[in-house]
Amino acid sequence: DAGVIQSPRHEVTEMGQEVTLRCKPISGHNSLFWYRQTMMRGLELLIYFNNNVPIDDSGMPEDRFSAKMPNASFSTLKIQPSEPRDSAVYFCASTSSPGVPYEQYFGPGTRLTVT
């Protein structure tokens, strides 16, 4: 298995631009998570999906952030408009069951820089 796939691996954009991060979970996994990591705030859970349905988006910073999971094999995290404080590494993770906390498999991350 290729593991969790994220694209792009690096993104540099200017303030005000729209940014879309993509994630392909491991085949067969039915839970998907988006995290953000910065030096100041550590690793934060933004949102997670079970069976393509958003379960908890309380970690999404504000309305500029939105996430979708149109099918079991694809999810996007969109920031519109982007701001310099959104600069961070964004991780996607997936796991096979929403019940007892199963092992989460993380992708390599997308390093976002907003100038």
Added chain:
Amino acid sequence: LAKTTQPISMDSYEGQEVNITCSHNNIATNDYITWYQQFPSQGPRFIIQGYKTKVTNEVASLFIPADRKSSTLSLPRVSLSDTAVYYCLVGNNNDMRFGAGTRLTVKP
């Protein structure tokens, strides 16, 4: 969600056993304890999970006392490649929150 407390950093030397303790005084009856490892520029990686007593796998051991208010991750005979941040998480579903973790530095 139960809050966890772990040391910010630890130093060790190659070949030593390292024990990282995590406090979780407000752990709920149905909460599990999970540890992750994160290397620089990589996503976290699952190490071990337990509910009570002791769990051992090929990478580490996890010791959980009867009151479950703390847990200890034990890494036997660490090497330089074990230098990483170690996170302790407590929860009963996948809505687990990462704390600051413990930055372990293994020296030659």
